[in-house]
Amino acid sequence: MAVPTSPKAGLAPRPGTASPERMLWRRRWPAWAPTAAALWGALYAAVEITWAATRTTVQWKEHSAYAPGVQLSLAALALLAGAACLAGTRPPAGPGRVAVAAALMVALPLFAVGMSGLPLYFVTLVTLSGVESATGLAQVLLNTAGAVLLLLVGLSYRRRLRGECPRCARPHTGADDGPLVHPAASRAPRRTRGAVYLLMCGLLPWAGVKTVWTLGGNVLGVSAEEWREAIGPGASGPAKAAAAVGIDITVLAALVGIFLLLGLLYVWGQVFPRWTPFLSGRRVPRLLPLVPAWLTGLPLALYGAVLSVMAPLIAVGVLPPVKPVGPFTTAQTTWMVEFGGLAFGGLGLGLVVAARSYGARTHPVCRSALEAPHPELATP
Known part of the structure; x- marks a missing residue:
């Protein structure tokens, strides 16, 4: 089904005012997301190793903290996921493809679970109730950033394997960082x-x-x-x-x-x-x-x-x-x-x-x- 090229009458949104450079940067997210994910993996591993070496208490729920062994395991997984993201920029064949997909399938759910405390921290910050654990909040934010970047990389990687545009998921020729056409505004079914x-x-x-x-x-x-x-x-x-x-x-x-x-x-x-x-x-x-x-x-x-x-x-x-x-x-x-x-x-x-x-x-x-x-x- 083709996407309408013009919105319905009365629902036509006015164009935004974003600069061309900013628009181009956003359009190219399939190109920069793997590098960003790899940098996140390195930063995540450095933070986790530092916390484990210094025995820093990182709270994951009330009265419970991450064990040093768990932190080192998370650091290794973050490095592995970052490497898989870089390897996925050019989809390999055979075992390499399976390895990249397996690394993303393991890492993404795990770091997504690690961001489960985000709503609770949000409520405490909004209500000025104070942060119970600064390192716990930092851990949740790191997990959230990783989950988002890994999701972006996973989407673009899957679309490339299927022969689709990594950005819009439609098979077409030409550049994948050109202008986008937005569908008409509509309410949910x-x-x-x-x-x-x-x-x-x-x-x-x-x-x-x-x-x-x-x-x-x-x-x-x-x-x-x-x-x-x-x-x-x-x-x-x-x-x-x-x-x-x-x-x-x-x-x-x-x-x-x-x-x-x-x-x-x-x-x-x-x-x-x-x-x-x-x-x-x-x-x-x-x-x-x-x-x-x-x-x-x-x-x-x-x-x-x-x-x-x-x-x-x-x-x-x-x-x-x-x-x-x-x-x-x-x-x-x-x-x-x-x-x-x-x-x-x-x-x-x-x-x-x-x-x-x-x-x-x-x-x-x-x-x-x-x-x-x-x-x-x-x-x-």
């Missing part, structure tokens, strides 16, 4: 919107409980006063200010995620609406919503899935109970773990589904692919 709305319902138990407490009510056998006493010592100024008007800071963060979700589903996430000053009518850069959606969606979905599985296993005694805090009993804590799993998992998976739809609906195509279409592109 009804099935996608329904799935995302259903996933968003996972927020209701968590948000409902927190809202009842912030408004002064009792729920799960815990009063608002007991809940405030339990979180009081660690609450930041913004968190206390939000609670004073009946808004829990985690619920507020979820509302930001919902705003991002809606932008991914509807046209105003592709063309700036009228209420955005100075930007009204301009096309929204694809990466502006996609990057935060993927970077928060995947870790949240993974974290939520872990919590959703943990809660029933704790309830039946397969896993040890979570140590209760303040007025909470073990049973109440288990319920909150399950509510958290539904909330984080629902929001995260919703972001993943919406981002996938948004990426497909806004995927641009090299102009040369439309000017000289390949026979395989013809619609039967």
